[in-house]
Amino acid sequence: MSKFIRVKCNKCNNEQILFEKLSTNVDCLVCNEKLAQSTGGKAKILGTILK
Numbered sequence: 001m002s003k004f005i006r007v008k009c010n011k012c013n014n015e016q017i018l019f020e021k022l023s024t025n026v027d028c029l030v031c032n033e034k035l036a037q038s039t040g041g042k043a044k045i046l047g048t049i050l051k
């Protein structure tokens with residue numbers, strides 16, 4: 001089961017919902033800053049994780 005996480009872009013403060021596990025990198029939809037990196041397992045989150 002995958003968990004969802006809310007990540008805030010450090011560059012433009014846009015918030016996006018991401019899967020904890022990613023098969024591809026995720027970019028910010030607004031400014032294209034990289035928000036999360038696929039590692040084959042748990043994603044490496046590059047933005048700010050919100051609770």
Ligand SMILES: [Zn+2]
Pocket residue numbers: 009010011012013014028029030031032033
């Ligand atoms: Zn952004």
